[in-house]
Amino acid sequence: MRHTENTFIAYARKILGIAGEAAGRMALKAIMKGGSDRCFYRLTVGDDKSFLFMAYGRQQEENSYWVDIAAFLAALGVPVPAVYGHDRELGFVLMEDLGDRDLWSYRHEPWEVRRGLYRKVLQRISPLHTFAECSPSKGKDGPPANIAASLPRIMKGYDRELYRWEHDYFLEQFVRDVCRINLTELEGAALGEELAALTGRLLGAGKALVHRDLQSQNIMICGGGPVFIDFQGLRRGSLFYDLGSLLCDPYVPLTAEERDELLRYAHELLPLDLDWTPFREGFLDGSAQRLMQALGAFGFLGLKKGKEAFLGHIPQGIENLCRMAAASGRLPELLKLAERCNGVRLTY
Missing domain, CATH: 3.90.1200.10 (Aminoglycoside phosphotransferase (APH), C-terminal lobe)
Structure with a gap:
């Protein structure tokens, strides 16, 4: 596992409050989709829980707006993924996993x-x-x-x-x-x-x-x-x-x-x-x-x-x-x- 993926998991553990044996059952799988320059991973915890992890860079100004826009849309009643954690400095977002069907x-x-x-x-x-x-x-x-x-x-x-x-x-x-x-x-x-x-x-x-x-x-x-x-x-x-x-x-x-x-x-x-x-x-x-x-x-x-x-x-x-x-x-x-x-x- 690359160092960056270890960093992703460490962040998710902190946000989700996962420790001990459960922390050892966390895994990441890259999701390749679309033309975005962001990185997406499915984070699984054991056999029954999953989340989506997004890592974004600073090349595109709009990437840093995603979380605030998500909150705005949710307030309007427009359905968007729930956000569980966001680190602006690292460019990390932990969010709801909506599955694979679009x-x-x-x-x-x-x-x-x-x-x-x-x-x-x-x-x-x-x-x-x-x-x-x-x-x-x-x-x-x-x-x-x-x-x-x-x-x-x-x-x-x-x-x-x-x-x-x-x-x-x-x-x-x-x-x-x-x-x-x-x-x-x-x-x-x-x-x-x-x-x-x-x-x-x-x-x-x-x-x-x-x-x-x-x-x-x-x-x-x-x-x-x-x-x-x-x-x-x-x-x-x-x-x-x-x-x-x-x-x-x-x-x-x-x-x-x-x-x-x-x-x-x-x-x-x-x-x-x-x-x-x-x-x-x-x-x-x-x-x-x-x-x-x-x-x-x-x-x-x-x-x-x-x-x-x-x-x-x-x-x-x-x-x-x-x-x-x-x-x-x-x-x-x-x-x-x-x-x-x-x-x-x-x-x-």
Whole structure:
């Protein structure tokens, strides 16, 4: 056992108050999942108890926000793992073990099963999307002051700069490096103008708090309901970005009918003063934005970080982007580029 693992176990023993014979029955097993630069371990104590141990570094500012955001979400009624211990100096977190079943693991279940799970996800995440600057609203003008004051430190919200960064990420890490497509000056200018307009629409759609990575592998299913993880990137932005993350998830293909049914459910669920048509238009914009970010991440993680499994999700991701851009009718340049990428025979 490496020294670092001994350190992890020593910390867990201290937090859990375990000594004597029980301490000798503690074991760690690494959990390899996702594109995170954090380390996760399942800590077992004997045959009947288990916990999750997370070790994070300081390379990513958002990692240090995880515990405070977890407390905030729990106070809102959004289900998250229970936290048993946190050492900010060491970057250690001991938390509840939610098991191995996430929403992704239900992808082959009948729609009758998956429909119920997705509806529960939309229900349980809605307090986040309706918190604070979610506008316009049918209800009260925001939360009570004491709740607003409980908002912890979070990452800088979406603005023109961050949206533009995601566009560049897509163009560089995916279009250029994966598809080997270089746009002409005229093509780049036309696309840039179109994406600037997309940014303007997203900024004009109102600001909510968003998870920013609300996809099937970040939603654990425990006790028949969803529990949310990987929320350290939470920030202010468009709720349509989160809806796009969930309903245009490259990891879990949904039929057009399934997606539309869930989107209509979200429209009825959320207290927004928006008719169906502008709500759907906002969703198409948010989905296109999210899919560009996801494809950029797949390229970066697959090619630069050596996590080749992400490359396998590119075909579904680009197919989703083609569908959302086409349905929008306001993204012809992006559609043209997405179709061009979709026609490339990818070799890695």
